[in-house]
Amino acid sequence: MSEQHITLPEGSIERQTQTLNLGPTHPATHGVFQNILEIDGERIVSSESTVGYIHRAFEKIAERRPYYQITPLTDRLNYCSSPINNMGWHMTVEKLLGIQTPKRVDYLRIIIMELARITDHLICNGVVGVDSGAFTGFLYLMKYRELVYEIYEEICGSRLTTNIGRVGGFERNFTPAAFEKIERFLKEYPVALKEFETMMNRNRIFMERTQGVGPISAERAMNYGFTGPNLRAAGVDYDVRVAQPYCSYEDFEFTIPVGTTGDCYDRFLVRNAEMWESLSIIRQAMDKVKELPSDVYHADVPAYYLPEKSAVYTKMEALIYHFKIIMGESDILPGELYNPVEGANGELGFYLISDGGRSPYRLHFRRPCFIYYQAYGELIKGAMLSDAVICMSSLNLIAGELDA
Amino acid sequence: MSLTNDYIKQRLAEKFGESISQVEESFGTMSFTAPKDLNLKVMQFLYDEEELQFRFLTDLTAVHYPNRTGEELAVVYHLYNFKERVRLRMKVYTSIEDTRVFTATRLFESANWMERETYDFFGVNFVGHPNLKRILNVDEMTYFPMRKEFPLEDQTRTDKDDEMFGRGGHIGI
Numbered sequence: 001m002s003e004q005h006i007t008l009p010e011g012s013i014e015r016q017t018q019t020l021n022l023g024p025t026h027p028a029t030h031g032v033f034q035n036i037l038e039i040d041g042e043r044i045v046s047s048e049s050t051v052g053y054i055h056r057a058f059e060k061i062a063e064r065r066p067y068y069q070i071t072p073l074t075d076r077l078n079y080c081s082s083p084i085n086n087m088g089w090h091m092t093v094e095k096l097l098g099i100q101t102p103k104r105v106d107y108l109r110i111i112i113m114e115l116a117r118i119t120d121h122l123i124c125n126g127v128v129g130v131d132s133g134a135f136t137g138f139l140y141l142m143k144y145r146e147l148v149y150e151i152y153e154e155i156c157g158s159r160l161t162t163n164i165g166r167v168g169g170f171e172r173n174f175t176p177a178a179f180e181k182i183e184r185f186l187k188e189y190p191v192a193l194k195e196f197e198t199m200m201n202r203n204r205i206f207m208e209r210t211q212g213v214g215p216i217s218a219e220r221a222m223n224y225g226f227t228g229p230n231l232r233a234a235g236v237d238y239d240v241r242v243a244q245p246y247c248s249y250e251d252f253e254f255t256i257p258v259g260t261t262g263d264c265y266d267r268f269l270v271r272n273a274e275m276w277e278s279l280s281i282i283r284q285a286m287d288k289v290k291e292l293p294s295d296v297y298h299a300d301v302p303a304y305y306l307p308e309k310s311a312v313y314t315k316m317e318a319l320i321y322h323f324k325i326i327m328g329e330s331d332i333l334p335g336e337l338y339n340p341v342e343g344a345n346g347e348l349g350f351y352l353i354s355d356g357g358r359s360p361y362r363l364h365f366r367r368p369c370f371i372y373y374q375a376y377g378e379l380i381k382g383a384m385l386s387d388a389v390i391c392m393s394s395l396n397l398i399a400g401e402l403d404a
Numbered sequence: 405m406s407l408t409n410d411y412i413k414q415r416l417a418e419k420f421g422e423s424i425s426q427v428e429e430s431f432g433t434m435s436f437t438a439p440k441d442l443n444l445k446v447m448q449f450l451y452d453e454e455e456l457q458f459r460f461l462t463d464l465t466a467v468h469y470p471n472r473t474g475e476e477l478a479v480v481y482h483l484y485n486f487k488e489r490v491r492l493r494m495k496v497y498t499s500i501e502d503t504r505v506f507t508a509t510r511l512f513e514s515a516n517w518m519e520r521e522t523y524d525f526f527g528v529n530f531v532g533h534p535n536l537k538r539i540l541n542v543d544e545m546t547y548f549p550m551r552k553e554f555p556l557e558d559q560t561r562t563d564k565d566d567e568m569f570g571r572g573g574h575i576g577i
Contacts, residue, residue: 052540059525060549064556095431222460222486225514236486243489337431338463338482338493349463351480366463366482374517403540 017045020385024053028389030127031399035376035388042384047377051370055403062363066328067093068167068306070363075161077367078401080123081116081344082162083152088341091246092350093167094299096335101299104292105169106248107285111182112155112164113247113341114278114285118189119145120344121229121271121278124396128268129200131393132209137196144192147185154178168305169298182286190279197272207265214379214391215263224378225371228346230395233270234262240342247341251288252281264394271396303330328358338366345369345396369401407455407488409434415456419449426495435493443479443496444506450483450492451511458483458492461508464518466526470552476500479528481508498528507533525550 008014023034032053038045058073065073074085087109094101101109122145126138149159155178156164156171165171200206216226221234231238239256241249257273259266298305302321311318324330334356340349346368355361372395379395380388409429416424416436424446426437438446450458463482470476475497483492498505507530508515519530520539527548530536538545547554 052538052542055540057549060554060556220513223513225461225512225518238486244491335430336435338433338491339431340462347462349482351463351465351482353467362467364463364465370517370521371514374514 016040022388024050028131028392029397030393031397031402033397033399033402035392037385037388039385042386044380044383044385044388047380047388049373049376051373051402053403054399058404059363059365062360064359066325066358067332067360068325070360071165072161072163074365075163076400077348077365077404078120078343078345078369078398079160080398081120082160083112083116083164084341084343085348086162086164087113087247088339088343088348088350090165090167091341092337092339092352093304093332095339096337096352096354097167097301097304097333099168099299099301099304101169101247102292102296103248103251104289104296105298107289107292108170108174108297109165109247110249110252111282111285111289112152114282115148115151115182115185117278117344118275119148120396121275122193124344124393125196125200125268125271127393128210128264128390129206131390132206134200134203134206137199141192141196144185144189147181147188151178151181151185154181166298166306168301171306172308173295173297179286182282186279186283186286190276193272193275193279201269201272209386209390210265210268210394211263212261213264213383213387214394215261216375216379217262220375220378221262224375226346226375227368227372228343229270229274230262230267230346230372232256233259233266235260240340240347244340246339252284254281264390267394332356332358340366343368345398345401346372365404367401367404369396369398370404373397373402407485407490409490412456412490412492415453416446416449420446433491433493435495437495437497440479440496440498440505443481443494444508444511446494447481447483447508447511456485457487458485458490460484460486461512461514461518462491464508464515464522466522466528466550468526468551472497474499477503477526477528479505479522500527503527503529504531505529506531507536509533524548527551 017038017040020037020039022037023029024032034050036048062070071086071089074089075082077085122141126141129137152162153159156162216234218234218236221231235258237256237258254277257270259270306325307318307322312322332354334354336353338349338351340347349366351364352360353362379391413427423439423442424436428435450456462484465480467478477498477500479496481494496505505528507519519533522528523536524538524541
């Protein structure tokens with residue numbers, strides 16, 4: 001960076017560097033946000049990020065909506081793993097209300113959350129491949145995301161923005177077909193993931209493109225508020241699932257993979273290793289679910305759990321509770337809490353203040369993307385333009401989560 | 405886990421005495437209020453002390469309480485200790501006329517954008533921030549949209565009666 005490529009004559013109106021817009025709509029940004037890069041040849045001298053292109057004022061909207069209508073808003077934060085956001089929100093409300101969910105509900109939730117983590121990581125790692133010139137892996141893994149989406153579809157009817165589950169549990173029980181689909185995924189995906197790893201992990205070209213690119217030290221990462229795989233790649237073993245277990249994660253055996261240098265290669269490896277851990281967690285959860293009574297899929301909290309539609313039509317109590325919940329007459333307790341879950345990108349936090357009204361007094365989403373994206377300028381300073389692209393995809397920036 | 409909320413409370417009381425108020429515990433997280441001119445000193449103390457080490461700023465946001473005269477805006481910091489796995493909530497109240505609060509960017513890089521977001525939506529003026537401008541809204545905006553005086557639905561509309569649907573002007577607290 002220190003060497004100068006062009007020497008301009010005295011008083012020239014030309015500049016030594018040029019400005020390049022990476023985004024707002026550029027295939028390499030994988031989302032709508034802008035980076036104004038000041039480049040000298042191919043080297044990045046400085047950069048400035050602009051976000052907010054798809055800001056939808058979720059926090060404001062949430063102040064007018066009853067609790068069960070906020071779930072679809074959370075879908076649209078990190079839309080690559082919306083079930084985690086949904087569950088995180090349900091668990092926040094449950095914690096506020098003091099609802100204890102049955103073990104089976106917890107395990108079913110863990111299955112769904114870990115599937116979501118896998119889809120998020122496989123897209124991220126696939127895209128790292130695409131941005132370094134290896135399209136095959138992405139295309140190959142895409143099939144398995146489709147399998148997971150079929151599982152969501154079987155459980156809740158939708159695929160990308162899932163709105164899965166309810167406060168208290170799930171809207172309906174898992175069908176045998178859903179379990180079959182999960183079993184199929186557990187059987188087929190490890191084979192594909194192994195092949196993907198064989199292709200990428202020790203690939204000379206891939207290693208040279210990613211090693212030492214966009215590194216960050218553990219200390220800087222913590223100071224920048226990194227969480228999730230990006231922090232773990234820098235060598236800090238912080239994972240909300242272990243640090244502050246929720247949803248019965250304490251019943252499971254798994255390890256937290258960590259990296260050392262915090263560069264793109266380590267982030268890639270950490271995400272891959274996490275997918276293996278997630279698969280193992282799902283396997284354990286499936287075994288645990290088999291031992292529990294198969295008709296439990298929600299907590300017994302009629303005042304907050306939306307009853308089944310057929311019961312609303314035929315039973316008096318169900319009709320009353322349905323009416324009360326929809327009309328916002330179920331009392332939500334006043335209280336204030338911060339509830340984090342381990343999202344696919346890091347610590348997804350819900351800071352909720354309730355004054356007892358039908359909607360939150362204040363709801364704030366701690367979006368991991370928004371916080372660690374600040375470090376992007378520091379990560380790519382002095383790097384090549386092509387490194388900036390690969391660094392961005394390995395951070396896994398999701399525009400929906402940036403802007404909320 | 406040796407770091408308990410009682411111990412943190414005791415250390416804060418020793419150092420800052422009466423300035424630390426409203427110490428309470430909800431859902432296992434300790435929460436306290438610091439005067440706004442001491443916010444940096446308290447955070448620095450929590451950061452530096454060998455036994456406390458709150459070195460991670462998890463979240464920073466604000467809340468608007470229009471009915472609390474003189475302290476309408478609360479800036480809320482969530483601090484975290486990685487080693488002891490303890491979370492702490494610190495609040496700093498400021499009046500809506502004079503919203504100056506010291507920035508935490510010198511202590512935490514992560515505070516940069518979070519403070520910009522808080523400024524953008526609540527108009528908290530973080531003194532000493534390197535680049536305090538709007539982040540998610542357009543630069544031309546002249547108001548702070550997350551304040552409670554901007555209801556989402558027009559509360560004066562008369563063409564529909566939705567008292568039954570709980571949509572009346574709900575200000576709360």
